[in-house]
Amino acid sequence: MAEIETIEHDVLIIGAGGAGLRAAIEASAQGVSVGLVCKSLLGKAHTVMAEGGMAAALANVDERDSWKTHFADTMRGGYYLNNWRMAQLHAQQAPDRVRELEAWGAVFDRTAAGKIMQRNFGGHAHPRLAHVGDRTGLEMIRTLQDHGIHQGIDVHMECTMSSLLKDGDRVCGALAYTRELGKFKLFKAKAIVLATGGIGRAYKITSNSWEYTGDGQTLAYRSGADLIDMEFVQFHPTGMVWPPSVRGILVTEGVRGEGGVLKNKNDERFMFGDIPENYQSSTADNPEEGWRYVTKTDRQARRPPELLTRDHVARCILREVREGRGSPHGGAFLDIAWIKEKIPNAEAHIKKKLPSMYHQFKELAGIDITKEPMEVGPTTHYVMGGIRVDGETQMSTVPGLYAAGECAAGLHGANRLGGNSLSDLVVFGKLAGEHAAKFAKENGEASIDPDQVSTAQAAALGPLDSGRAQVDGGAYQIQYELQELMQDKVGIVRKEEEILSAIDEIEVLKGRAQTVRAPGNRQYNPGWHTALDLQNLLVVSEAVARAAVIRKESRGAHTRDDFPEKEDAFGNVNTVLRQGADGQMEAIQETIPELPDELQEIIDERR
Amino acid sequence: MANTTFKVWRGDKDSGEFQEFQTEVSDGMVVLDAVHQIQAESANDLAVRWNCKAGKCGSCSAEINGMPKLMCMTRLSDFDLEEPVTIEPMRAFPPVKDLVADVSYNYRVKQNIKPFKPRQPDNEDGSWNMAQKDVERVQEFRKCIECFLCQDVCHVLRDHHKHDEFIGPRYFVYNAALEMHPLDQEDRVPDLKKSNGIGYCNITKCCTKVCPENITITDNAIIPLKERVVDRYYDPIKMVLHKIMGPKKKSD
Numbered sequence: 105m106a107e108i109e110t111i112e113h114d115v116l117i118i119g120a121g122g123a124g125l126r127a128a129i130e131a132s133a134q135g136v137s138v139g140l141v142c143k144s145l146l147g148k149a150h151t152v153m154a155e156g157g158m159a160a161a162l163a164n165v166d167e168r169d170s171w172k173t174h175f176a177d178t179m180r181g182g183y184y185l186n187n188w189r190m191a192q193l194h195a196q197q198a199p200d201r202v203r204e205l206e207a208w209g210a211v212f213d214r215t216a217a218g219k220i221m222q223r224n225f226g227g228h229a230h231p232r233l234a235h236v237g238d239r240t241g242l243e244m245i246r247t248l249q250d251h252g253i254h255q256g257i258d259v260h261m262e263c264t265m266s267s268l269l270k271d272g273d274r275v276c277g278a279l280a281y282t283r284e285l286g287k288f289k290l291f292k293a294k295a296i297v298l299a300t301g302g303i304g305r306a307y308k309i310t311s312n313s314w315e316y317t318g319d320g321q322t323l324a325y326r327s328g329a330d331l332i333d334m335e336f337v338q339f340h341p342t343g344m345v346w347p348p349s350v351r352g353i354l355v356t357e358g359v360r361g362e363g364g365v366l367k368n369k370n371d372e373r374f375m376f377g378d379i380p381e382n383y384q385s386s387t388a389d390n391p392e393e394g395w396r397y398v399t400k401t402d403r404q405a406r407r408p409p410e411l412l413t414r415d416h417v418a419r420c421i422l423r424e425v426r427e428g429r430g431s432p433h434g435g436a437f438l439d440i441a442w443i444k445e446k447i448p449n450a451e452a453h454i455k456k457k458l459p460s461m462y463h464q465f466k467e468l469a470g471i472d473i474t475k476e477p478m479e480v481g482p483t484t485h486y487v488m489g490g491i492r493v494d495g496e497t498q499m500s501t502v503p504g505l506y507a508a509g510e511c512a513a514g515l516h517g518a519n520r521l522g523g524n525s526l527s528d529l530v531v532f533g534k535l536a537g538e539h540a541a542k543f544a545k546e547n548g549e550a551s552i553d554p555d556q557v558s559t560a561q562a563a564a565l566g567p568l569d570s571g572r573a574q575v576d577g578g579a580y581q582i583q584y585e586l587q588e589l590m591q592d593k594v595g596i597v598r599k600e601e602e603i604l605s606a607i608d609e610i611e612v613l614k615g616r617a618q619t620v621r622a623p624g625n626r627q628y629n630p631g632w633h634t635a636l637d638l639q640n641l642l643v644v645s646e647a648v649a650r651a652a653v654i655r656k657e658s659r660g661a662h663t664r665d666d667f668p669e670k671e672d673a674f675g676n677v678n679t680v681l682r683q684g685a686d687g688q689m690e691a692i693q694e695t696i697p698e699l700p701d702e703l704q705e706i707i708d709e710r711r
Numbered sequence: 712m713a714n715t716t717f718k719v720w721r722g723d724k725d726s727g728e729f730q731e732f733q734t735e736v737s738d739g740m741v742v743l744d745a746v747h748q749i750q751a752e753s754a755n756d757l758a759v760r761w762n763c764k765a766g767k768c769g770s771c772s773a774e775i776n777g778m779p780k781l782m783c784m785t786r787l788s789d790f791d792l793e794e795p796v797t798i799e800p801m802r803a804f805p806p807v808k809d810l811v812a813d814v815s816y817n818y819r820v821k822q823n824i825k826p827f828k829p830r831q832p833d834n835e836d837g838s839w840n841m842a843q844k845d846v847e848r849v850q851e852f853r854k855c856i857e858c859f860l861c862q863d864v865c866h867v868l869r870d871h872h873k874h875d876e877f878i879g880p881r882y883f884v885y886n887a888a889l890e891m892h893p894l895d896q897e898d899r900v901p902d903l904k905k906s907n908g909i910g911y912c913n914i915t916k917c918c919t920k921v922c923p924e925n926i927t928i929t930d931n932a933i934i935p936l937k938e939r940v941v942d943r944y945y946d947p948i949k950m951v952l953h954k955i956m957g958p959k960k961k962s963d
């Protein structure tokens with residue numbers, strides 16, 4: 105291991121999206137040395153793609169809003185499987201985190217009174233999403249990036265972590281390779297924060313980029329940490345469906361927040377036909393009331409059914425398609441152009457509020473959304489499950505290893521509300537950075553075991569081994585097959601036999617992935633990178649499938665054809681996945697600690 | 712569905728050449744789809760950057776038939792597919808491999824621009840009041856996805872290689888976003904004149920033409936900044952005022 109460059113930091117942050125950047129800024133503010141590593145260039149992480157906004161009970165638009173209502177909404181949206189402490193901290197701290205972004209230069213859209221503007225989103229009782237048109241994620245990441253680069257953080261771009269290293273129970277470092285030259289870098293650290301994002305590349309139709317291969321979840325799992333609730337994968341109801349090459353690209357919920365309506369091919373607003381019981385008292389029963397809600401002209405008006413939670417809207421669209429009422433390319437119609445019947449200058453209004461949607465449809469589908477409806481259908485979007493963390497500190501079950509953002513689990517329970525991710529990133533990014541710095545200060549040096557390093561190196565170089573047989577399509581082919589498999593058998597609607605057969609097939613793909621050959625050399629070689637990422641995708645796919653088998657009910661984002669109802673027996677359990685002594689993945693269920701009375705009251709008062 | 716020929720530049724920092732690939736083009740495909748297809752079918756190690764595939768991250772910049780564009784937002788139906796489509800990396804930056812260019816210069820430039828420095832908050836909760844109409848100008852600049860296509864076409868960088876003396880259009884946009892931010896109190900005018908080399912820009916507007924975010928780089932960012940420099944350094948009355956009143960003067 106003599107030839108490896110070794111870099112030392114007190115705290116090492118893996119991932120430079122909203123969560124990683126916020127963690128790095130905080131750790132640095134605590135006075136420890138910080139390294140920040142990302143697979144892409146700085147500023148390109150997934151966070152940049154977030155559109156609709158960031159949820160925080162600022163109460164700028166509706167003064168009735170409060171952290172308590174935000175908390176209750178988040179818990180209800182998550183079907184009460186959430187880590188309630190996280191849901192509480194999140195609701196309480198999100199407003200400060202938004203204002204802090206403003207102090208660092210973010211320029212949110214404004215209300216008439218000059219405050220930060222907030223918009224409606226599914227499952228939120230009041231207009232709550234601070235936003236900048238439909239490019240809120242760009243505003244967030246650029247603000248954190250431009251502030252972060254002046255905080256003395258060492259940034260290592262295009263550098264992929266392939267293994268975590270341990271000293272006894274605790275983590276002590278990580279091995280990475282640079283994308284440009286394929287050189288190894290050994291990071292020594294007293295504490296590590298994982299902020300690597302999601303797993304969306306496990307599916308064929310997805311709004312996620314190549315980066316979303318479950319790296320953080322896998323790194324944590326392999327080092328002995330627990331994952332929880334992996335069965336809960338969010339399928340966003342509105343992805344593009346046509347043309348084929350753009351299938352899955354997200355259409356922000358902001359379209360519905362601004363008054364967009366869903367229709368089937370018979371021109372029916374089908375969402376009115378199926379309003380779940382626990383949302384009936386808060387949902388409009390006619391289009392006029394819905395419109396008054398959207399335009400905030402009637403404070404008593406209830407929200408239109410298009411703004412029900414994502415899991416529900418996605419299932420309704422799927423039902424319309426399956427029952428033959430879908431749009432020509434197998435989706436539903438999403439119409440924002442209709443608001444011209446209601447307001448003057450509708451065209452300019454749409455372009456102002458939804459500029460990137462306008463641009464995206466115009467450029468990619470040749471559709472003018474100010475004139476015609478869009479065709480939309482469900483797309484894999486977000487994973488609620490992930491690394492199990494302590495609600496207060498964000499530490500995983502492995503000492504010194506922290507997680508924040510999409511790769512961590514707990515806040516969202518069985519279903520995430522739109523806008524609750526961007527706020528999650530900064531609230532828990534900050535807490536993770538703070539506690540990781542504290543851990544680093546309280547715990548001395550750990551030592552790196554050279555054997556672990558050589559094993560990790562050998563594993564990373566495996567796919568380049570010229571002794572391996574070259575097969576057509578290489579790692580890409582295996583990835584396609586996995587994506588097809590997950591989409592078909594562990595997708596939006598699931599069945600026992602199908603999930604079980606998916607688990608068997610994943611086993612076969614794992615075998616192939618372990619011997620796949622990547623042609624070419626170590627220099628910027630995406631074939632090699634894909635072969636390594638694939639190993640992670642297989643681990644998280646297996647976790648999703650194993651968790652999905654044992655939750656024998658339908659709840660939130662997890663829908664079982666063979667168990668179509670919610671079951672009380674599963675109403676207070678999390679699914680836990682960990683590596684067993686024999687190296688196999690174990691899935692068990694654990695009871696969620698009971699809610700303290702004061703939090704229960706907050707929920708009961710708002711039922 | 713026809714087979715189309717793509718000429719893709721392959722090479723590294725030392726040398727390279729165009730290599731021909733054939734792949735099938737289907738409905739609605741963009742250039743990035745073709746590159747991915749080629750990568751999966753016949754060149755697993757073809758290097759390319761991308762993330763969002765929706766024009767939001769600014770990773771996939773390249774020169775397509777000689778035009779600087781985002782590969783993910785360029786539809787193949789815009790081209791005559793009887794002719795080969797050429798794809799090469801941005802040429803104003805050193806090549807790394809295949810379609811990937813070394814854009815690290817841009818990150819170094821940004822590091823040297825003075826960061827945001829807000830005035831005291833207006834409200835007790837640490838927030839400020841700003842009218843929508845006062846932030847709109849800055850919001851235009853903040854749309855920038857850092858694709859660096861404007862840097863790629865600017866002749867000061869591309870042809871005259873003034874990387875050490877000139878920050879390029881992207882960073883005038885960045886400066887403008889800071890300078891025109893209603894809360895900012897920093898003074899960047901001396902840097903604009905000296906280390907940022909704003910004088911090299913002769914307003915050819917090539918940068919504005921390629922910006923995928925349609926930011927009016929020249930008219931809205933560069934020219935107003937040039938005016939601030941002129942006001943400060945070449946207008947005798949304002950120079951005196953500046954000496955008496957202190958460095959920062961927000962013109963609005």
Ligand SMILES: Cc1cc2nc3c(=O)[nH]c(=O)nc-3n(C[C@H](O)[C@H](O)[C@H](O)COP(=O)(O)OP(=O)(O)OC[C@H]3O[C@@H](n4cnc5c(N)ncnc54)[C@H](O)[C@@H]3O)c2cc1C
Pocket residue numbers: 118119120121122123124141142143144149150151152153154155156157158159240241263264265266299300301302311312315319320354485486508509510511522523524525526527529
């Ligand atoms: C199209 C779209 C729109 C969305 N809109 C909204 C919205 O309006 N509101 C909302 O709240 N949420 C939204 N979301 C969800 C939200 O954007 C994401 O959940 C969130 O940005 C994730 O942030 P993160 O910091 O956890 O990770 P990311 O921003 O994804 O960052 C992950 C980082 O980890 C790095 N990384 C990963 N693996 C490795 C490795 N092995 N080694 C080194 N680095 C690694 C990556 O390079 C990257 O820097 C949207 C998501 C999508 C896809």
Ligand code: SF4
Pocket residue numbers: 864865866867879880911912913914915916917918919929933
């Ligand atoms: S207008 Fe100025 S900055 Fe833009 S391309 Fe021309 S010279 Fe370069």
Ligand code: SF4
Pocket residue numbers: 769854855856857858859860861862880881884921922923924925926928
């Ligand atoms: S100003 Fe426009 S062209 Fe230049 S980097 Fe930003 S988005 Fe790209």
Ligand code: FES
Pocket residue numbers: 760761762763764765766767768769770771772781782783784
């Ligand atoms: S891939 Fe993000 S802009 Fe093209």
